[in-house]
Amino acid sequence: MKKRTIARLGSLAVAGAVVTAALTACGPSTGGSSENTGGTVTYLGVAGQWEGTDPASVYYGNELASLRRLVYRGLVAFPITDDPNPAPLGDLATDAGTTEDGGLTWTFTIKDGVTWQDGSPVTGDDFIYGLSRSYDETLVNGTGVGTTYLGQYAPSVVEAGYSGPFTSTPEATAVFEEHFFAEGQTVTYKFDVAWPDFPYAAATLFTTDPYQESFDDGSTLWEINSNGPYILEEDEFDPALGGTFVRNPEYDPSTDSTELREALPDEFRFEFVADSDVLFQRLVADNGDDKAAFTDANIPATFYSQITGDVADRTMKSTSPYTRFLQINSLTVTDPKVRRALAVALNQNGVIQAWGGENWGEPSTTIVAKALPGYQPNKGFEGLNPDGDPEAAAALLAEAGQPNPEIVFAFPDTPTNQKLVPVIQQSWEAAGFVVKLNPIAPDATPGYYGQMADKDKNGNKVDVFFAGWASDWPSLFGVVVPIIQSNPAGVQYGVGFNYGFYSNPEVDALIDQAFASTDANEQAALLAQADSVAGADGAYIPIANQKNYFLYGSKIGGFLPDVASSYYPDFGSIYVLED
Amino acid sequence: MIAFIIRRVLVGIVMVVVMIFVVFSLFFASGNPAINQCGKYCSAEKIEELTRLLGYDKPIPAQFGDFVRGLVVGRDYPVNDAYREQLIANGFENRIIHCEAPCLGYSQSDQKTVNQLLGKAAGPTISLAVVSFVIWIFFGVLIGVLAAVFKGKWLDKVVVGSTLVVYALPVFVIGTFFLQYVAIKWELYPYPRFEPLQGPEDILPWITGIFLPALTLALFFMAAYVRYTRAFVLESMSEDYIRTARAKGLPERRVLFKHGLRSALTPLVTLAGLDFASLLAGAIITESVFNYQGMGALAVKANNNHDLPVLIGLVIVGATAVIVMNIIVDILYAYIDPRVRFAK
Numbered sequence: 047m048k049k050r051t052i053a054r055l056g057s058l059a060v061a062g063a064v065v066t067a068a069l070t071a072c073g074p075s076t077g078g079s080s081e082n083t084g085g086t087v088t089y090l091g092v093a094g095q096w097e098g099t100d101p102a103s104v105y106y107g108n109e110l111a112s113l114r115r116l117v118y119r120g121l122v123a124f125p126i127t128d129d130p131n132p133a134p135l136g137d138l139a140t141d142a143g144t145t146e147d148g149g150l151t152w153t154f155t156i157k158d159g160v161t162w163q164d165g166s167p168v169t170g171d172d173f174i175y176g177l178s179r180s181y182d183e184t185l186v187n188g189t190g191v192g193t194t195y196l197g198q199y200a201p202s203v204v205e206a207g208y209s210g211p212f213t214s215t216p217e218a219t220a221v222f223e224e225h226f227f228a229e230g231q232t233v234t235y236k237f238d239v240a241w242p243d244f245p246y247a248a249a250t251l252f253t254t255d256p257y258q259e260s261f262d263d264g265s266t267l268w269e270i271n272s273n274g275p276y277i278l279e280e281d282e283f284d285p286a287l288g289g290t291f292v293r294n295p296e297y298d299p300s301t302d303s304t305e306l307r308e309a310l311p312d313e314f315r316f317e318f319v320a321d322s323d324v325l326f327q328r329l330v331a332d333n334g335d336d337k338a339a340f341t342d343a344n345i346p347a348t349f350y351s352q353i354t355g356d357v358a359d360r361t362m363k364s365t366s367p368y369t370r371f372l373q374i375n376s377l378t379v380t381d382p383k384v385r386r387a388l389a390v391a392l393n394q395n396g397v398i399q400a401w402g403g404e405n406w407g408e409p410s411t412t413i414v415a416k417a418l419p420g421y422q423p424n425k426g427f428e429g430l431n432p433d434g435d436p437e438a439a440a441a442l443l444a445e446a447g448q449p450n451p452e453i454v455f456a457f458p459d460t461p462t463n464q465k466l467v468p469v470i471q472q473s474w475e476a477a478g479f480v481v482k483l484n485p486i487a488p489d490a491t492p493g494y495y496g497q498m499a500d501k502d503k504n505g506n507k508v509d510v511f512f513a514g515w516a517s518d519w520p521s522l523f524g525v526v527v528p529i530i531q532s533n534p535a536g537v538q539y540g541v542g543f544n545y546g547f548y549s550n551p552e553v554d555a556l557i558d559q560a561f562a563s564t565d566a567n568e569q570a571a572l573l574a575q576a577d578s579v580a581g582a583d584g585a586y587i588p589i590a591n592q593k594n595y596f597l598y599g600s601k602i603g604g605f606l607p608d609v610a611s612s613y614y615p616d617f618g619s620i621y622v623l624e625d
Numbered sequence: 626m627i628a629f630i631i632r633r634v635l636v637g638i639v640m641v642v643v644m645i646f647v648v649f650s651l652f653f654a655s656g657n658p659a660i661n662q663c664g665k666y667c668s669a670e671k672i673e674e675l676t677r678l679l680g681y682d683k684p685i686p687a688q689f690g691d692f693v694r695g696l697v698v699g700r701d702y703p704v705n706d707a708y709r710e711q712l713i714a715n716g717f718e719n720r721i722i723h724c725e726a727p728c729l730g731y732s733q734s735d736q737k738t739v740n741q742l743l744g745k746a747a748g749p750t751i752s753l754a755v756v757s758f759v760i761w762i763f764f765g766v767l768i769g770v771l772a773a774v775f776k777g778k779w780l781d782k783v784v785v786g787s788t789l790v791v792y793a794l795p796v797f798v799i800g801t802f803f804l805q806y807v808a809i810k811w812e813l814y815p816y817p818r819f820e821p822l823q824g825p826e827d828i829l830p831w832i833t834g835i836f837l838p839a840l841t842l843a844l845f846f847m848a849a850y851v852r853y854t855r856a857f858v859l860e861s862m863s864e865d866y867i868r869t870a871r872a873k874g875l876p877e878r879r880v881l882f883k884h885g886l887r888s889a890l891t892p893l894v895t896l897a898g899l900d901f902a903s904l905l906a907g908a909i910i911t912e913s914v915f916n917y918q919g920m921g922a923l924a925v926k927a928n929n930n931h932d933l934p935v936l937i938g939l940v941i942v943g944a945t946a947v948i949v950m951n952i953i954v955d956i957l958y959a960y961i962d963p964r965v966r967f968a969k
Binding site: 093094183184211212213214262263264265266267268284286287318319320323324327328331333491 | 810913
């Protein structure tokens, strides 16, 4: 997820459920039983959004979630549940992994009897081979998740120049093999830096997924070698048209759990259409095979007028892992009072209205999404008025002795942003700021985030800039650390997503304590505290927590946006209702 | 006639070669294409590595030489020799992809040769071009002739008026109407999906799946062809030799079909040939509306991804199609109208 997704969010789907919403919605309940087995479920998507089905190249939350349930079992997986705080369970591994040194070393034991779609067993070596592929630039296809996080937790492997199995030198390969190795069915991961929630990341991302070396022939981008309940019927998945998933004859349900996959339909048909208009026309019409169809895209505002009567009975609202905020260049805006004045003045509701209104999102006080286990409002931004408070902001500026500071605001120059930016500009000008706009063209080189990541902002003065985030796995580690932990000394490009170059020893100390803790609740509490300290210091400007608003066909059962699927509908529970 | 054909073909070959060189230089003159493949986590080192890996570090004439060699004898990918050697040393020679001649290049972002991508896109595009061509020529000429015959009557007025309306409507409006109303909302026609034509049993699903997009495209051309035909027929029916034919006492039907149409429709051959050829490069809007994965959709995607090799391949194939159709049209024309053959 994170920045790339955010950059393209307009066309992507986001999901979520304030869990009560999921429970009280009039949609079908989960818990399909054997009489719901069979039939074909159609998943409707928009053509051209997938970037690959090779596990090394899959990156978007909805793609990870669907493939995890259908074809790519990993070490561990999150269960199908409306519990907002689930723990990962063993999937191909017997349990959720063990560590005896606080997350530096993790070991997993691979189950007996788990196989690839050709019938050969999934081995410990397959896991190490799969991990090694996550280092290869040509396979990750520009997404870079593997190298980003592996570089963070095992920097010595990257520093040794390891670049995957195909092109690495023997010396670099030796460093890799010291860190990650298999002995029979036991797989060991040794990190340089403790990774206390490693199983959470392994459950969500495919970076640690196994790969069968004999399947690897240089043209695997759109191929799928399944170890799950379904196989791809075609030779390749088609990013423009989709693909059909049918039962995998080699799959042994006794090695799996219905907590992870109920696998009720006989077939999942992924059908991509030209645009979301066509997609929602079909779901609203609810004709023929489309009765058993669903999507993970949000209902566009242009369709709200058609969501009435029995169509409204087929909708579900949920929360979402995506948050929107503005980052502040801490190197140019150094006074915390001025930084906080930007947040205090901002009319969050006005911005949300321009984005799509209450179905689109709600005002937020933090970069942490409500969808994340351990979410807390940011105490540092307590009492923030979602309509903006120019007087309070002006008072802060007066205290700072800078009644009219100049602020340069950078944003990607998209049609949506052109609607939002005047709202933001007006809220700040009402407080006394002198606002200058710096729109960045969508086809600029380097791109928008490339320019913002640069300490010197590509040679331009930038004080505040647009941002958004979704944690790559359901944990506060995946959002607090990348955004507000200080960058290492001397870097030119922000590490993680700290492109504001925010730096605060108190925040860093709390993050270090969280890394040292072994209790998930305590970790979350410490990270929330770090977030609050940063809020009081005006580290960023919160705007919104996004929401989901889904529509599905009249014969869809088991529709559940949950943590396991990043609040997209869970493919593990969905089924076709009997006539 | 043979000499004429040989002359046209030779000129065509020279045009294709010149066109390839121009396209290649135009695309590569615009900076380092590796930047476009570098992704969002791009760094200076990564650009450098990708530049080497994709062979963009070589001088442009050398790259052009490699490209032409690929066209003639084929190439291996990745193009970087050291990278391939490292693959072999590590036991992964199966990752080297051989692209057979005429090799148009390799798309890093799709991990496929350009030939594979074009081959896949050719089916929907050729199907769409052929079916819509048949519809628009048949109905366009028929209605145009009728309008000319009934010139000034109510039929003519209706035809002229409605072609103006159809011609003025953008293709995406007609396409969206067919898709979202005719197919989805009113369920008057099955939802259009492309089904490849691989044997006689596929004809029905193929034609069912392609009819709405083909009609969308055909309506646009048809409106124009009705008016061309009407004008050409009216013009030739006022020629002196038609009066002679009528004076000989020939029945009106014979005057129209034997004498009027033959000369009226010859200019249409040129127009139709070129319009058909341009469709072989893809019907971008129609393909986008119906999510048909033809050449047009491939062009849009390659453009969005800054996928240079695919764009070059598309331009070369599209331009070659136009040049080839031009030659065919010239030959047909020479056959129909002997004056062309003997003109120097």
